[in-house]
Amino acid sequence: MNIELLKKLTECFSPSGREDRIRDIIKAEVEPYVTDVWTDALGNLICHKKGPGKKLMMAAHMDEIGFMVTHIEDSGFLRFVNVGGISAYNCINRAVVFENGTVGVISYENKEKAASAGLSQMYIDIGAKDKAEAEEKVEIGSMAGYKGELSLMGELATSKTMDDRVGCFVLIEAIKAAKESPNELFAVFTVQEEVGLRGAKTSAFAVEPDMGFAIDVSMTGDTPESSFASLSLGKGPGIKLKDASFIINPAARDFAIKAARVAEIPYQLEAAAYGGTDAGAINLTRGGVPAGTISVPTRYIHSPQEVVSLSDVENSITLVTKMIETAI
Numbered sequence: 001m002n003i004e005l006l007k008k009l010t011e012c013f014s015p016s017g018r019e020d021r022i023r024d025i026i027k028a029e030v031e032p033y034v035t036d037v038w039t040d041a042l043g044n045l046i047c048h049k050k051g052p053g054k055k056l057m058m059a060a061h062m063d064e065i066g067f068m069v070t071h072i073e074d075s076g077f078l079r080f081v082n083v084g085g086i087s088a089y090n091c092i093n094r095a096v097v098f099e100n101g102t103v104g105v106i107s108y109e110n111k112e113k114a115a116s117a118g119l120s121q122m123y124i125d126i127g128a129k130d131k132a133e134a135e136e137k138v139e140i141g142s143m144a145g146y147k148g149e150l151s152l153m154g155e156l157a158t159s160k161t162m163d164d165r166v167g168c169f170v171l172i173e174a175i176k177a178a179k180e181s182p183n184e185l186f187a188v189f190t191v192q193e194e195v196g197l198r199g200a201k202t203s204a205f206a207v208e209p210d211m212g213f214a215i216d217v218s219m220t221g222d223t224p225e226s227s228f229a230s231l232s233l234g235k236g237p238g239i240k241l242k243d244a245s246f247i248i249n250p251a252a253r254d255f256a257i258k259a260a261r262v263a264e265i266p267y268q269l270e271a272a273a274y275g276g277t278d279a280g281a282i283n284l285t286r287g288g289v290p291a292g293t294i295s296v297p298t299r300y301i302h303s304p305q306e307v308v309s310l311s312d313v314e315n316s317i318t319l320v321t322k323m324i325e326t327a328i
């Protein structure tokens with residue numbers, strides 16, 4: 001497996017709305033393998049591979065959750081809002097990095113217990129002694145993401161942005177591996193999923209797919225006393241039947257399950273109470289599009305240390321490759 005590429009993708013800075021850097025990396029990887037590539041007005045990277053059949057859209061989101069500066073205190077500390085699903089307990093005393101490389105630490109007003117502090121009682125410390133010094137590095141609207149590296153834990157790997165750079169990785173590697181293209185393939189690396197599936201909404205409208213899948217992370221239920229979730233690490237990709245954003249279309253379900261069986265990989269069926277993926281937006285495009293989601297099982301989603309199994313990643317690549325090679 002190309003761990004170096006997964007490392008490069010997960011360590012890249014690209015919160016929602018600032019996907020330029022990750023898009024450049026992905027474009028360079030995919031361009032030699034497709035017919036044409038373009039970037040739309042919102043910033044989605046659309047990779048098109050000609051084929052004789054119907055239009056298949058495969059989507060993986062490029063953006064990551066992050067932070068935006070709303071106010072700079074006279075003391076040089078920054079106040080911020082979340083961009084996407086940031087929980088307070090996941091970000092206290094964590095390092096973040098801004099687009100220009102400025103590093104900060106998020107902490108909270110000491111009058112609260114950490115557990116009850118909300119984001120409005122929190123701040124980013126960038127080591128500035130006053131407002132003027134802080135303004136040399138950041139301004140209102142500057143965005144930060146978690147700072148971190150990819151680390152291996154035996155067969156598992158952890159990084160800040162498995163959501164959804166691991167999905168981008170799976171789609172990139174599947175595009176490279178696919179030997180045939182019976183469908184008209186549109187591999188779309190979407191923007192702004194974390195703030196409401198926005199890039200998938202506009203790109204699916206433009207592409208008009210006959211069927212679409214998101215490739216994204218999904219929560220596991222395999223840690224001590226975890227809340228109920230059917231996925232476990234190491235048992236293969238999930239075929240997600242439902243979350244808060246969509247219910248899989250039977251044609252999409254059958255297509256994905258058949259591809260997994262033909263590819264002879266393990267897979268897990270999954271029905272989730274919460275969450276959403278780009279499939280939710282694709283599904284509701286124009287007159288409606290049969291849509292589903294392929295999940296990479298992931299622990300600690302939306303924390304700075306999301307954990308996946310490398311065998312699941314490998315099997316996800318095999319599954320998505322087989323889907324690309326199969327006429328819908």
Ligand code: CO
Binds near residue numbers: 302
């Ligand atoms: Co997410």
Ligand code: ZN
Binds near residue numbers: 061163164
């Ligand atoms: Zn995601």
